[in-house]
Amino acid sequence: MSASDAYPEALQRLVAYFKRLPGVGARTASRLALALLDWPDELLAGFGQELAALKANVRRCRVCGNLADGELCRICASPNRDRSLVCVVEVATQIPVFEASACYRGLYHVLGGRLLPLEGVGPENLRIAELRERLGTGEVGELILATSPDVEGEATAHFLAAEFADTGVRITRIAAGVPVGADLSYADAATMARALGGRRTFD
Amino acid sequence: MSASDAYPEALQRLVAYFKRLPGVGARTASRLALALLDWPDELLAGFGQELAALKANVRRCRVCGNLADGELCRICASPNRDRSLVCVVEVATQIPVFEASACYRGLYHVLGGRLLPLEGVGPENLRIAELRERLGTGEVGELILATSPDVEGEATAHFLAAEFADTGVRITRIAAGVPVGADLSYADAATMARALGGRRTFD
Numbered sequence: 001m002s003a004s005d006a007y008p009e010a011l012q013r014l015v016a017y018f019k020r021l022p023g024v025g026a027r028t029a030s031r032l033a034l035a036l037l038d039w040p041d042e043l044l045a046g047f048g049q050e051l052a053a054l055k056a057n058v059r060r061c062r063v064c065g066n067l068a069d070g071e072l073c074r075i076c077a078s079p080n081r082d083r084s085l086v087c088v089v090e091v092a093t094q095i096p097v098f099e100a101s102a103c104y105r106g107l108y109h110v111l112g113g114r115l116l117p118l119e120g121v122g123p124e125n126l127r128i129a130e131l132r133e134r135l136g137t138g139e140v141g142e143l144i145l146a147t148s149p150d151v152e153g154e155a156t157a158h159f160l161a162a163e164f165a166d167t168g169v170r171i172t173r174i175a176a177g178v179p180v181g182a183d184l185s186y187a188d189a190a191t192m193a194r195a196l197g198g199r200r201t202f203d
Numbered sequence: 204m205s206a207s208d209a210y211p212e213a214l215q216r217l218v219a220y221f222k223r224l225p226g227v228g229a230r231t232a233s234r235l236a237l238a239l240l241d242w243p244d245e246l247l248a249g250f251g252q253e254l255a256a257l258k259a260n261v262r263r264c265r266v267c268g269n270l271a272d273g274e275l276c277r278i279c280a281s282p283n284r285d286r287s288l289v290c291v292v293e294v295a296t297q298i299p300v301f302e303a304s305a306c307y308r309g310l311y312h313v314l315g316g317r318l319l320p321l322e323g324v325g326p327e328n329l330r331i332a333e334l335r336e337r338l339g340t341g342e343v344g345e346l347i348l349a350t351s352p353d354v355e356g357e358a359t360a361h362f363l364a365a366e367f368a369d370t371g372v373r374i375t376r377i378a379a380g381v382p383v384g385a386d387l388s389y390a391d392a393a394t395m396a397r398a399l400g401g402r403r404t405f406d
Contacts, residue, residue: 006299008272010253010260017250022238023231034296035225036257037270045255047220050213052251055244057213067240069211093237096209 011037060092063134065110065127067092075099075107082106084141086134088160090114090148098146106144109134114147114156126156128163135167142170149176149194214240263295266337268313268330270295278302278310285309287344289337291363293317293351301349309347312337317350317359329359331366338370345373352379352397 007015011033018029036044050057060066061073068074075081075095085106089095092110111126134140145160147153161171177195178187187195210218214236221232239247253260263269264276271277278284278298288309292298295313314329337343348363350356364374380398381390390398 006277006302008261008270008276010257010272011270014250014253014257017246017253020242020246021235023234028226031226032224036254037261039223041258043220043223044257047217048251048253048255050217050220050251051239051254052248054213054217054239054247058211058240067211067214069213073211074209099209 061110064108065092065112065130066095066108080105083139085144086131086140086142087144087146088131089146090153090156094146106142111147111156114152115159116152123159123163128160131160132164132167135164135169140169142172145171145173149174264313267311268295268315268333269298269311283308286342288347289334289343289345290347290349291334292349293356293359297349309345314350314359317355318362319355326362326366331363334363335367335370338367338372343372345375348374348376352377 014033015029018024018032019026059068059070061068061076062071063076064073066073066075082105086109087098087104087106088109088111090111090113095108098104109131113121113126115121115123135143143164145157147156157173164171175198177198178184178191217236218232221227221235222229262271262273264271264279265274266279267276269276269278285308289312290301290307290309291312291314293314293316298311301307312334316324316329318324318326338346346367348360350359360376367374378401380401381387381394
């Protein structure tokens with residue numbers, strides 16, 4: 001018998017929902033649900049409403065596929081972004097990582113995944129037709145491929161580079177190498193190979 | 204700029220609610236909120252409803268103060284419990300710990316805290332009058348004091364033992380000592396003092 005079996009049913013149902021979240025086990029789920037018992041009613045009601053309305057409130061940007069409040073995401077809607085740059089990412093949740101670097105002022109394009117032929121994910125399952133349409137406007141000067149630096153991400157980047165070679169748009173790939181601040185004693189062989197292969201003249 | 208600033212507002216509001224939970228920082232809150240975006244609508248709605256209705260659905264047992272679905276908690280309502288035993292705990296969330304041991308078949312009494320004179324928590328702030336009433340029925344033969352084995356818990360246990368000395372009910376205290384499975388190399392001095400003081404004849 002687990003400890004939470006002694007809880008009232010309403011609490012057990014709430015614990016069951018928390019347990020569905022990634023990284024939340026039985027013990028954490030109980031702790032979170034019990035903590036909520038001490039919340040004031042209006043906070044609980046607000047939390048519940050945000051959850052229930054989440055999918056209705058969070059939309060996908062019509063242009064880039066990013067998470068959005070309305071038709072356009074805040075990046076596509078901003079007048080301060082460089083519209084000649086488009087950075088291709090696999091999923092929308094990678095965009096905040098780029099934004100946090102504060103080094104990129106262009107736009108994004110969310111593929112919605114990467115090519116996984118063995119699992120039946122082909123080019124037609126990704127937002128590639130939408131990307132061709134964006135490149136067709138002539139506004140884009142550079143397409144930055146920012147898929148993950150692993151086997152599937154590299155394969156997807158190669159596919160995109162070949163697919164859009166005919167557009168005349170400059171196609172680049174983000175650098176792979178040793179992460180900033182890392183202790184080289186623990187760097188893996190594949191990363192070191194990329195870091196050596198991508199070396200530049202010291203200036 | 205933190206990564207979650209790039210999220211739609213509805214997602215940021217949800218992240219803010221998660222951040223109010225104990226042990227949930229900005230990064231975990233974002234991870235949990237993003238995971239919910241992939242949930243089917245009906246699950247999200249169910250989760251939201253459980254949250255909003257939590258306080259209405261989880262009540263306090265009229266007899267012992269435990270968390271309950273209705274008037275009585277499932278322990279007080281059970282016909283299989285020994286009604287001559289009452290175990291006094293500080294808060295309702297400690298009851299599942301006793302239940303998980305599967306060694307106790309009596310009832311409980313939730314004090315609702317412990318004596319903290321410096322913070323203004325006196326006997327009148329705890330469910331002590333309710334406990335006297337239960338002992339007055341003559342049904343209870345033993346009162347087990349299971350407050351925490353720290354300074355305030357010991358003081359509360361001593362207060363209760365003195366308070367109910369006149370009832371003729373047998374009053375006991377749970378054993379303190381070295382936890383089962385622990386490596387004695389790391390036991391603290393106070394625990395070792397209790398373990399030695401509470402030693403019993405080996406039989």
